Amino acid sequence: MVVKARKQGNSIVLTIPSTIKVPLNTEFSVDVNKNGDIVYKRIAKNNYDLWSDPAYDDYDYDTEIKREYQELGYNPREVKPVGKELANEKD
Template sequence: METVKARVQGNSVVLTVPKAFNVNTGTEYTVVRQSDGSILYQPKDGYDIWADSSLDNFDYAAELQREYLDLGYNPREVKPVGREKLND
């Protein structure tokens, strides 16, 4: 088991990856913070959202409401005013 320490670099907090893990430079990862506070990095190309157990109890309805609050309106309740293409 390796131990790393979070540090500030510019406007980010950085966790280093030990060289022994043989991570190729430029490899992209998705990052998920688990309910227990742990942080899970998974290679982007191999990420399977359907197998991600951290989303098992995700409250999608609450997230939708947060997005509406952030937008300031519900897009489904707004009548198009320009040349928006309507679904037939």
């Protein structure tokens, strides 16, 4: 995905495509690294509630879990404990 810097008033603007689903009024800090890359970081709010964030309304958690299992090469829920974790379960 490519966006182009454009002039608006006295500012240069980079648009955020709607497919990225950034909630309105989200605040970011902006830095420029030594390579000249612009880095936006969302400012965490003390009262931020992940569960009410509309950016995750259509998030496919099942696909994410399957991707993680594929990346691991196994499903951790299906692995029988074999070592010290057996002793820890009795505590």
